[in-house]
Amino acid sequence: MFLTKEEEKLLERGDGVSKCMEILVALGEIFDAERLIPIKHAHISGVSYQNIGDEGLEWLRSLNVKFTVKTTINPAGMDLDRWKEMGIDEDFARKQMKLLNIFKEMGAELTLTCTPYYIYRPSIGEHLAWAESSAVIYANSVLGARTNRESGISALASAVIGKTPYYGLHIKENRAPSILVKVECDCDPSILGYKIGSEIEGIPIFKFNRKLSDDDLKALGAGLASTGNVAIFHVIDQTPEWNDFEIPSEKIVVDKLELNFDCDPDIITLGCPHLSKEELIKVYNLLKNFSGKVRREFWIFTSRKVYEDLIEVVDYLEMKGVRVFRDTCMVVSPATRRFECVMTNSGKALTYLPKLRGVKVLYGTLEDCVRKAFE
Numbered sequence: 001m002f003l004t005k006e007e008e009k010l011l012e013r014g015d016g017v018s019k020c021m022e023i024l025v026a027l028g029e030i031f032d033a034e035r036l037i038p039i040k041h042a043h044i045s046g047v048s049y050q051n052i053g054d055e056g057l058e059w060l061r062s063l064n065v066k067f068t069v070k071t072t073i074n075p076a077g078m079d080l081d082r083w084k085e086m087g088i089d090e091d092f093a094r095k096q097m098k099l100l101n102i103f104k105e106m107g108a109e110l111t112l113t114c115t116p117y118y119i120y121r122p123s124i125g126e127h128l129a130w131a132e133s134s135a136v137i138y139a140n141s142v143l144g145a146r147t148n149r150e151s152g153i154s155a156l157a158s159a160v161i162g163k164t165p166y167y168g169l170h171i172k173e174n175r176a177p178s179i180l181v182k183v184e185c186d187c188d189p190s191i192l193g194y195k196i197g198s199e200i201e202g203i204p205i206f207k208f209n210r211k212l213s214d215d216d217l218k219a220l221g222a223g224l225a226s227t228g229n230v231a232i233f234h235v236i237d238q239t240p241e242w243n244d245f246e247i248p249s250e251k252i253v254v255d256k257l258e259l260n261f262d263c264d265p266d267i268i269t270l271g272c273p274h275l276s277k278e279e280l281i282k283v284y285n286l287l288k289n290f291s292g293k294v295r296r297e298f299w300i301f302t303s304r305k306v307y308e309d310l311i312e313v314v315d316y317l318e319m320k321g322v323r324v325f326r327d328t329c330m331v332v333s334p335a336t337r338r339f340e341c342v343m344t345n346s347g348k349a350l351t352y353l354p355k356l357r358g359v360k361v362l363y364g365t366l367e368d369c370v371r372k373a374f375e
């Protein structure tokens with residue numbers, strides 16, 4: 001991969017910046033990138049102490065670097081204000097705060113959300129270096145911005161250098177669809193993504209018989225990326241780049257989805273990825289149909305920004321016994337170990353909760369989840 005004189009010099013410093021350059025050069029060589037390109041925004045995953053532990057914390061501290069572009073970060077292992085209520089112990093909280101202080105010293109904004117696009121909405125064609133698979137696929141598919149599916153480490157290296165290797169989805173022709181998915185059922189987009197992700201190769205372009213909302217597209221992408229190596233999709237008549245390419249001849253038809261999850265939930269959860277304003281308001285409107293408080297643990301996760309923008313809605317949900325937490329989620333928090341069976345409408349959470357937290361899961365639509373909370 002070609003390096004400019006300045007880039008060569010960064011390699012020779014022998015410090016944390018050199019380490020970051022080495023990561024980007026190695027990535028560039030693996031994927032045969034011709035050069036590095038500047039990025040506008042990096043989003044780093046691997047922020048929960050639960051997932052990176054003491055080793056990750058010490059490695060980050062040893063880098064001793066500063067970010068040179070706008071940098072946001074993924075959820076931590078707890079709500080920074082209500083961690084005791086989540087059942088988190090002091091030792092974990094202390095270590096999580098130590099980790100967040102390191103990110104802050106590096107120059108990250110402590111956004112602690114997997115939905116950075118609600119805070120900074122990238123524009124079409126903008127080059128990013130984002131980790132967090134659900135954010136990557138949203139940026140590429142719904143916004144038309146350009147990022148590969150970075151790891152936490154490669155996103156951090158790009159945040160320091162301000163660049164990323166020019167390969168993969170940064171290049172227009174690599175964003176072309178290779179399989180048409182005709183959807184003939186009124187299937188939950190989250191579950192559709194969860195099922196299709198493991199069944200297809202390449203980039204899907206969907207044909208729906210209805211208009212999907214941005215939240216539907218968010219759920220579809222999160223599900224797709226959780227079970228498949230998919231970092232972009234298109235939807236005919238709906239996503240920004242759908243008409244820039246030939247419609248692929250390879251086609252599958254989806255007319256029904258079968259799921260077999262079964263357990264009696266001791267907690268219901270929504271917000272994987274973190275809920276948008278519209279989604280939080282949808283929960284509010286559903287809750288108004290039920291008298292009294294919920295009868296099961298009901299945890300909702302969203303970003304601080306959405307929470308603060310809708311504080312009256314949050315107050316109502318809390319009054320109904322729902323807990324609205326920020327900064328974290330069921331997948332990256334040790335709090336989840338208190339539960340046996342988690343009910344959710346998120347295809348992504350159905351994938352990761354058993355894998356990362358070892359709990360059983362039960363699928364329900366948003367309406368099913370709200371109804372179950374009162375049973």
Ligand SMILES: C[C@@](O)(CCOP(=O)(O)O)CC(=O)O
Pocket residue numbers: 045046047048051074075114131132133134152331332352
């Ligand atoms: C599962 C995920 O959403 C959150 C946990 O990952 P991390 O600890 O933020 O790297 C990451 C991802 O899907 O890229």
Ligand code: SF4
Pocket residue numbers: 074075114134222271272273274301328329330331332348349352
């Ligand atoms: S809520 Fe879901 S998408 Fe967001 S960080 Fe947690 S697992 Fe990832």
